[in-house]
Amino acid sequence: MPTDYAERASRLPGAVLWTKSADAGAGAGGGGGGLVLPDGCMDLLWTEGRLLVAGPDTRAFRPGPELPGPWAGVRFRPGTGPLLLGVPASELRDRRVGLADLLPGPEVRRLTERIDAAPDPAAALEELALQLAAAARPEDxxxxxxxxxxxxxxxxxxxxxxxxxxxxxxxxxxxxxxxxxxxxxxxxxxxxxxxxxxxxxxxxxxxxxxxxxxxxxxxxxxxxxxxxxxxxxxxxxxx
Structure with a gap:
């Protein structure tokens, strides 16, 4: 695993918290970098000024240079992302969308500003994922x-x-x-x-x-x- 990418088990059961530096691209969300292969998962993504969701892929996704990062992401265990985000996974298949497309815009702006200002944006993103999980229906x-x-x-x-x-x-x-x-x-x-x-x-x-x-x-x-x-x-x- 390259040194500009790191991941660890999240405090959210079954999820993975990952980070990627600016010069390495954007992992699942954008920016230059290697192939992102389909894995049955959905990701909650942060890059400065933006919160996004990466839906489940059916084909490999190669990020482009338009969003250079740095990036942090929470990769949810297969089947759990729809519970946290309140949308069927099929509606996000092969898509990257702004979190504001799924949650109220003012709330997403507030959350984005909070994570942007955090000393550790990855930890703040993980905290957001935990809050979404606490408000979600139990896993089936x-x-x-x-x-x-x-x-x-x-x-x-x-x-x-x-x-x-x-x-x-x-x-x-x-x-x-x-x-x-x-x-x-x-x-x-x-x-x-x-x-x-x-x-x-x-x-x-x-x-x-x-x-x-x-x-x-x-x-x-x-x-x-x-x-x-x-x-x-x-x-x-x-x-």
């Missing part, structure tokens, strides 16, 4: 079970059976919670598992076999479709 255990089963590599059919939902019900619940259907979420989470394994030094052929791909060529095609680059190029680029 079924949604968490779906995310956990798919992240562990269980099939969509096995997951539906485990949580007691039919295929259409599971699809509808997944759209609202994750931004896309369970097949897409399973594919994205499988890619993330494979990349973690490959980055740990496991050969690509073994990685493909151990993460449910038909073969290494199947893994390579999935990387091409979801990330837009070759798997070897992706592994050589910073996360």
């Amino acid at each position: 255990p079924l949604v968490r079970a779906v995310a956990g089963a798919l992240a562990a590599g269980r099939s969509v059919g096995e997951t539906a059976e485990a949580v007691g939902l039919g295929a259409r019900q599971l699809h509808r619940r997944s759209l609202a919670a994750f931004g896309y259907g369970p097949k897409t979420l399973a594919r994205i989470l499988r890619l993330q598992r494979a990349l973690r394994m490959a980055r740990a030094g496991v050969p690509l052929a073994d990685t493909a076999a151990r993460t449910g791909y038909a073969d290494q060529a199947h893994l390579s095609r999935d990387v091409r479709e979801l990330a837009g680059v070759r798997v070897t190029d992706l592994l050589s680029e910073r996360p």
Whole structure:
């Protein structure tokens, strides 16, 4: 992990607090930098003078230079972002929007000014996420079970059976919670598992076999479709 990017477990259960320096780009939100791969998550983002939300991606996002940072973000566990922000994840799919599009403008301006002025904007952003969580509905255990089963590599059919939902019900619940259907979420989470394994030094052929791909060529095609680059190029680029 490059020194200009740092992350740690957030005080919000299941979330990650990350920071990125100005010269490194903007991570999930904007600015120059490496690819941001789909992961089933939503992020609450701060850069000086702005609060934004990054919705769940279906394809890799490469930030541009228009927002140089520095940045801080809270990456929510899959399925929890809609509870905190009060909007179905599908409405934010493949989008970056201002928080003022989701919450009252005067409140967002006040929050932005407070975080801008904080000695540690990342900690202040995390505090905002905790406040949103305290006011949100409790997490649905079924949604968490779906995310956990798919992240562990269980099939969509096995997951539906485990949580007691039919295929259409599971699809509808997944759209609202994750931004896309369970097949897409399973594919994205499988890619993330494979990349973690490959980055740990496991050969690509073994990685493909151990993460449910038909073969290494199947893994390579999935990387091409979801990330837009070759798997070897992706592994050589910073996360």
